[in-house]
Amino acid sequence: MMELTRKGEYAVRGIIHLARQPYGNVALLSDIAEEAEIPQTFLAKIFQNFAKLGFINSYRGTGGGFSLARPASAITLRQVVEAVEGPIAPNRCVTQGGECDRSAACVVHDVWRRVQLQTLEILDGVTIEELARKSK
Amino acid sequence: MMELTRKGEYAVRGIIHLARQPYGNVALLSDIAEEAEIPQTFLAKIFQNFAKLGFINSYRGTGGGFSLARPASAITLRQVVEAVEGPIAPNRCVTQGGECDRSAACVVHDVWRRVQLQTLEILDGVTIEELARKSK
DNA sequence: TGCCTTCAAGACCATTTTTATCCTTTTTAG
DNA sequence: CTAAAAAGGATAAAAATGGTCTTGAAGGCA
16 A cells, blocks of 8 residues: 555665766666666656756766766655655545545544655755665 | 545544444444444445454444444544555555566655655544544 | 756656456256 | 345446656767
8 A cells, every 4th residue: 555656666776876987977777777677668767856956967868878867966856756756645635635525524634644744854965965875 | 646435535534433322332323424424335335444453343233333442532533544545655666565676776766755655644643532522 | 148057847648556346157956 | 935134246437657768859980
């Protein structure tokens, strides 16, 4: 239950691998995909999205590729996960504009809210830099 | 991301409604389904499962229905959720027998593990009795 | 200029999961 | 014996997941 999808896993692995490059270095999609063991075309979609969101820069043509658009220490795990999976919420009633009409009546609401806040706190506290720094 | 399914919601709502009956009282599936606004045939499957797991008792025939098999205070939200959604895990690498071969290499492993533990702690700490007691 | 490299964007598709419904059988009370 | 209820299994539509493919656009270089 409540599992990250492949896309989410790939997104995290992909950006970690990118963050392990020397800063400013432009890496090929094909290289990152191979290193991180991710289907290249799938990773392409994910990185396209990251580029739009300003996490990474993309360069086309010969010598092109991807690089981080800001220091890895300024990108949190939460940002990456939410970018691909959408807002983190253990159930519908705690999403922004959540359609929990029963919100008042919904006695489990606070519980889910607590789960959400705890999770966000953890994921906010982890940066891609920390993850990239770890061995391997 | 990481949302409870309808089935999970129905399961929680359904057992809460059952827990609001006078203890020992046998309630009709059709009544619970109507009160909790859950498709009856869907709730039937959920309750069948709960019966197998020993959360509730079922009685067939005239005058039959469902009742809690143990006090609502002895059923946790975690048990209910896991019964229908499977083990709570924010990603594959933290499930029992988790197939995270990269477990060592997986630098995010501890983070997911922490999220999992926090979530379990919260859900373990809430009983159906508490939820049923709340207004409405 | 033209060609090659690399990412962008959108269409497409198979599989699995979700969210149910329906029908037949079994059990039980009266 | 009959009506009431749940059990159990088959079926199915819709959505999400996990991709692939094709075409286009942009940039470097001879």
